[in-house]
Amino acid sequence: MKVLIIGGSGFLGTELVRRAVATGWETAATHCSRPGGIAEAAWYRLDLRSPGNIDEVLAAVAPSAVIDATSGGSDWAVTADGSIRVAMAAARRGCRLVHVSSDAVFSGSRIHYAETCLPDPVTPYGAAKAAAETAVRFLAPTAAVARTSLIIGNGGSVHERLVHTLAAGTHEGVLFTDDIRCPVHVEDLASALLELAVSDGAGMFHLAGADALSRHELGVLIARRDGLDVARLPAGRRADTLMPGALDIRLDSSATQERVRTRLRGAEEILQVQ
Numbered sequence: 001m002k003v004l005i006i007g008g009s010g011f012l013g014t015e016l017v018r019r020a021v022a023t024g025w026e027t028a029a030t031h032c033s034r035p036g037g038i039a040e041a042a043w044y045r046l047d048l049r050s051p052g053n054i055d056e057v058l059a060a061v062a063p064s065a066v067i068d069a070t071s072g073g074s075d076w077a078v079t080a081d082g083s084i085r086v087a088m089a090a091a092r093r094g095c096r097l098v099h100v101s102s103d104a105v106f107s108g109s110r111i112h113y114a115e116t117c118l119p120d121p122v123t124p125y126g127a128a129k130a131a132a133e134t135a136v137r138f139l140a141p142t143a144a145v146a147r148t149s150l151i152i153g154n155g156g157s158v159h160e161r162l163v164h165t166l167a168a169g170t171h172e173g174v175l176f177t178d179d180i181r182c183p184v185h186v187e188d189l190a191s192a193l194l195e196l197a198v199s200d201g202a203g204m205f206h207l208a209g210a211d212a213l214s215r216h217e218l219g220v221l222i223a224r225r226d227g228l229d230v231a232r233l234p235a236g237r238r239a240d241t242l243m244p245g246a247l248d249i250r251l252d253s254s255a256t257q258e259r260v261r262t263r264l265r266g267a268e269e270i271l272q273v274q
Contacts, residue, residue, distance in 0.1 A: 002026040003025050012186055030070075091140045104245075105129050106249050146206075152185060154186070167229060177217075178237045182250055210266035
């Protein structure tokens with residue numbers, strides 16, 4: 001098995017590279033600014049905004065599977081156009097493609113979202129992700145598109161680091177009590193994505209955790225696990241701010257869970273105090 005992980009130096013990408021190498025796969029990964037720290041993988045610089053760059057990397061690697069775990073935020077040129085270039089290049093070479101999408105493609109108007117629900121984004125990031133997954137499904141019909149939620153795990157995620165800085169008083173801000181998601185552990189997510197890479201499953205998959213929690217509830221669990229003072233975590237309501245975006249999005253992963261062996265644990269289990 002030869003796999004190319006696009007966005008391999010990111011939080012999710014690093015775990016994907018680590019697991020692929022540990023499994024014994026011939027592993028290549030891309031970075032935008034500097035290579036990741038896993039020497040057993042072959043690293044390639046890739047700028048998804050540059051037409052033809054992805055073709056050069058695919059020609060050099062000749063992978064049997066490509067996992068697109070890049071994160072360009074609301075930068076349309078990376079998140080939308082870049083993902084479209086990946087799908088076109090993978091389709092031309094006949095590579096298995098797994099594209100990582102986000103619950104940000106939804107508005108939150110219906111709260112509970114199954115794999116069959118159509119995107120209705122309300123933010124630039126969500127719109128870019130929705131455009132990407134729609135194009136991927138058109139250009140590469142055999143691809144797997146995997147939506148996920150907040151990614152946490154082992155202290156390295158954005159949310160875990162934020163909780164530590166808030167508890168230490170070195171960062172201003174609040175944890176919203178009305179912003180609800182289904183957090184997933186990075187190890188569970190990476191394991192399920194690698195499963196999809198060696199399967200022939202096509203279409204939409206949901207890879208989110210089993211528990212729906214507010215960002216504040218998640219922060220409390222993280223603080224308790226790490227021995228931080230929960231009372232120092234400031235709480236607030238997102239509805240009282242001008243910050244755009246959905247409030248309550250709960251990905252229903254039950255149909256996907258029947259198709260993958262990896263158990264998608266809930267945050268309560270992931271962050272229980274030992």
